[in-house]
Amino acid sequence: MENPKKNVDKNLFQLANRPEEQGDKIARPSTTLLQDAFRSLRRNVFVMISIILLVFILAMSIIVPMVSDHSYTEQDLNASLMKPRVPGLEKMGIFDGKETKNFVGNNVQAATQKANVAYDNASDYMDVEVVSEGNGSPNSAEVKVTYDKYGAKDMADDYYYFGTDRLGRDLWVRAWQGTRISLLIAFVAAAIDLAIGVAYGGIAGYFGGRVDNYLMRFLEVIVGLPNLVVVILMILILDPGLWAIIIALSITGWTSMARIVRGEVLKLRGQEYVLAARTLGASNSKIIGKHLIPNVSGLIIVNTMFTIPSAIFFEAFLSFIGLGLPAPDASLGTLINDGFTSILITPHVIIWPAILISLIMISFNILADGLRDAFDPKMRN
Amino acid sequence: MGKYIAQRIGYMLITLFLIATISFFLMHFLPGTPITNENKLSPEQREIILETYGLNDPLPVQYVKYMGGLVTGDLGVSFQYDNRGVTQILMDRIGPSMQLGAQALLIGTILGVLLGLVAAIYHNGFMDYTSTIVAVLGTSIPSFVFAALLQYVLAVQLGWFPVATWEGFSYTILPTIALAIFPMATCARFVRTEMIEVLGEEYITTARAKGLKGSAIIFKHGIRNALIPLITVLGPLAVGLLTGTLVIEKVFAVPGIGQQFVSSVTTNDFPIIMGTTLLFAVFFIVMLLIIDILYGLIDPRIRLAGGK
Numbered sequence: 001m002e003n004p005k006k007n008v009d010k011n012l013f014q015l016a017n018r019p020e021e022q023g024d025k026i027a028r029p030s031t032t033l034l035q036d037a038f039r040s041l042r043r044n045v046f047v048m049i050s051i052i053l054l055v056f057i058l059a060m061s062i063i064v065p066m067v068s069d070h071s072y073t074e075q076d077l078n079a080s081l082m083k084p085r086v087p088g089l090e091k092m093g094i095f096d097g098k099e100t101k102n103f104v105g106n107n108v109q110a111a112t113q114k115a116n117v118a119y120d121n122a123s124d125y126m127d128v129e130v131v132s133e134g135n136g137s138p139n140s141a142e143v144k145v146t147y148d149k150y151g152a153k154d155m156a157d158d159y160y161y162f163g164t165d166r167l168g169r170d171l172w173v174r175a176w177q178g179t180r181i182s183l184l185i186a187f188v189a190a191a192i193d194l195a196i197g198v199a200y201g202g203i204a205g206y207f208g209g210r211v212d213n214y215l216m217r218f219l220e221v222i223v224g225l226p227n228l229v230v231v232i233l234m235i236l237i238l239d240p241g242l243w244a245i246i247i248a249l250s251i252t253g254w255t256s257m258a259r260i261v262r263g264e265v266l267k268l269r270g271q272e273y274v275l276a277a278r279t280l281g282a283s284n285s286k287i288i289g290k291h292l293i294p295n296v297s298g299l300i301i302v303n304t305m306f307t308i309p310s311a312i313f314f315e316a317f318l319s320f321i322g323l324g325l326p327a328p329d330a331s332l333g334t335l336i337n338d339g340f341t342s343i344l345i346t347p348h349v350i351i352w353p354a355i356l357i358s359l360i361m362i363s364f365n366i367l368a369d370g371l372r373d374a375f376d377p378k379m380r381n
Numbered sequence: 382m383g384k385y386i387a388q389r390i391g392y393m394l395i396t397l398f399l400i401a402t403i404s405f406f407l408m409h410f411l412p413g414t415p416i417t418n419e420n421k422l423s424p425e426q427r428e429i430i431l432e433t434y435g436l437n438d439p440l441p442v443q444y445v446k447y448m449g450g451l452v453t454g455d456l457g458v459s460f461q462y463d464n465r466g467v468t469q470i471l472m473d474r475i476g477p478s479m480q481l482g483a484q485a486l487l488i489g490t491i492l493g494v495l496l497g498l499v500a501a502i503y504h505n506g507f508m509d510y511t512s513t514i515v516a517v518l519g520t521s522i523p524s525f526v527f528a529a530l531l532q533y534v535l536a537v538q539l540g541w542f543p544v545a546t547w548e549g550f551s552y553t554i555l556p557t558i559a560l561a562i563f564p565m566a567t568c569a570r571f572v573r574t575e576m577i578e579v580l581g582e583e584y585i586t587t588a589r590a591k592g593l594k595g596s597a598i599i600f601k602h603g604i605r606n607a608l609i610p611l612i613t614v615l616g617p618l619a620v621g622l623l624t625g626t627l628v629i630e631k632v633f634a635v636p637g638i639g640q641q642f643v644s645s646v647t648t649n650d651f652p653i654i655m656g657t658t659l660l661f662a663v664f665f666i667v668m669l670l671i672i673d674i675l676y677g678l679i680d681p682r683i684r685l686a687g688g689k
């Protein structure tokens with residue numbers, strides 16, 4: 001077989017103009033761990049949507065309670081259980097603050113009369129539509145009454161975007177205030193878990209031997225106690241409030257962080273660069289702080305991101321079973337609990353806090369999943 | 382193995398003893414007694430009540446009595462329900478909770494495994510995205526939000542199911558679904574990851590090279606190996622159902638342990654709170670033990686020190 005290369009004229013080739021030093025040039029600027037992770041995060045659409053959503057929710061939870069006309073504790077029994085009403089949208093027939101209810105009676109008059117009784121004879125603000133004329137037999141006639149409560153209560157200029165609760169508190173403000181408190185609890189609890197977990201795990205992993213042994217036996221005792229039971233006991237003992245919940249969540253929460261950090265530090269401390277640092281006379285705290293912690297920071301960030309939604313869930317869970325913040329404070333959990341008691345009659349009270357907590361949880365979980373993939377070099381293409 | 386289990390049961394008893402002791406003293410250091418706010422009572426009546434419940438004894442005496450009772454399964458007497466024994470109250474209520482938990486775990490696992498397998502087999506297909514969305518929603522949305530939604534839409538608006546309480550099988554459907562969502566989502570996620578990994582293994586390539594049919598590969602080689610690690614998540618899921626039953630039983634007014642606990646928290650019925658706490662602790666610790674033993678039995682890489 002003939003080699004095709006032989007037929008090529010050598011004069012067609014010429015030497016590339018390539019200076020010696022070009023080979024050593026770094027084509028792209030080096031990236032830090034965070035830059036690298038962020039770059040791969042940016043390609044994930046769902047993660048970016050989650051981040052935008054979370055920033056929006058966080059901003060609203062800070063701004064709304066500050067600028068709103070109503071405070072989250074302000075009660076107005078005259079405006080109790082108002083339906084949501086939003087300017088602009090009301091013209092489209094949704095969120096117009098009107099209540100629609102069907103009344104039955106032996107005939108149309110009787111049914112309408114029942115509606116009149118229910119709505120304090122405010123017939124000017126009632127829009128009666130006959131559903132069925134009836135034939136005189138009991139409850140055969142049915143009328144559909146649309147009642148403009150805002151007009152009847154002389155509040156035509158008021159807008160409660162999410163409506164009001166039983167005590168006439170503005171649910172729009174309460175929902176955002178509740179979000180603020182829930183996020184605050186979650187962030188503080190996560191920060192405490194982070195601080196204790198990293199310090200504990202770092203020390204145990206770095207010093208190893210007997211220190212590690214004692215610290216890990218103690219940790220095992222804590223892990224062995226049922227989480228739920230410890231949290232509930234702590235809440236019962238401490239005065240109910242923000243700090244009780246934070247402390248209760250932190251007491252058992254830091255263990256998983258400590259375990260992860262310990263395992264990773266144990267692996268890393270045998271590496272050459274740690275030996276080099278030690279040979280150069282770096283102190284223990286410097287080696288832990290400057291060399292080991294940055295190298296486990298990816299794991300730490302991911303774990304913290306998973307801690308936040310679980311803290312939000314636990315807070316809401318505690319509030320839902322009656323161990324949460326005392327009234328009139330609001331958190332997403334207490335709002336859902338309040339709304340649940342009257343879900344059959346006024347579902348608008350529970351719906352917004354429920355949507356908010358779900359959105360926050362979903363966003364944080366997607367973000368944490370994305371971060372885990374971003375920090376894991378094995379997941380790269 | 383026997384020695385290991387004996388050792389673990391020993392630790393278990395010590396942990397339970399500690400939990401019982403700690404919770405006993407915590408409860409008794411709380412300010413006030415169950416009758417502090419009963420202003421109608423005369424001092425003599427108060428004295429009689431405290432005497433009957435043994436609340437006048439010095440704390441160590443009460444402690445020894447309580448612990449003595451524990452050994453024989455006596456959890457004390459409820460403050461709230463006409464002097465009924467806590468053990469009796471809890472035994473009466475354990476049925477619905479167990480049934481709910483078992484049904485939810487069973488349905489959740491089966492559906493989750495199916496969903497995860499289908500997602501992995503049609504990797505990056507429509508079913509895969511569906512199952513991922515279900516998994517994210519199921520693990521994110523709090524169970525009580527989900528329960529309230531189910532109750533409002535399926536029971537109140539559509540009237541397909543009874544709204545609440547516990548009078549027959551149809552009453553168990555909604556609470557079971559609400560409780561099963563989380564295990565289902567977790568299983569789906571876990572099985573999907575495992576199955577994708579297994580399908581990428583070399584023995585699968587070998588099987589394919591041998592000319593095995595696709596279904597034979599998936600059923601004989603794939604599923605078997607993917608499902609073994611599932612046992613490791615089932616334990617934590619069973620423990621997690623405890624948290625679930627507390628809220629689900631409240632939402633659907635199921636007369637179970639969880640609902641009893643929630644109502645005892647609001648009425649400060651400490652003997653019941655303590656009894657339930659201990660019951661939860663026992664369940665939790667026994668589950669941990671079972672999981673650890675299963676780990677050792679199933680995964681040959683984890684052999685316990687001291688031989689078989």
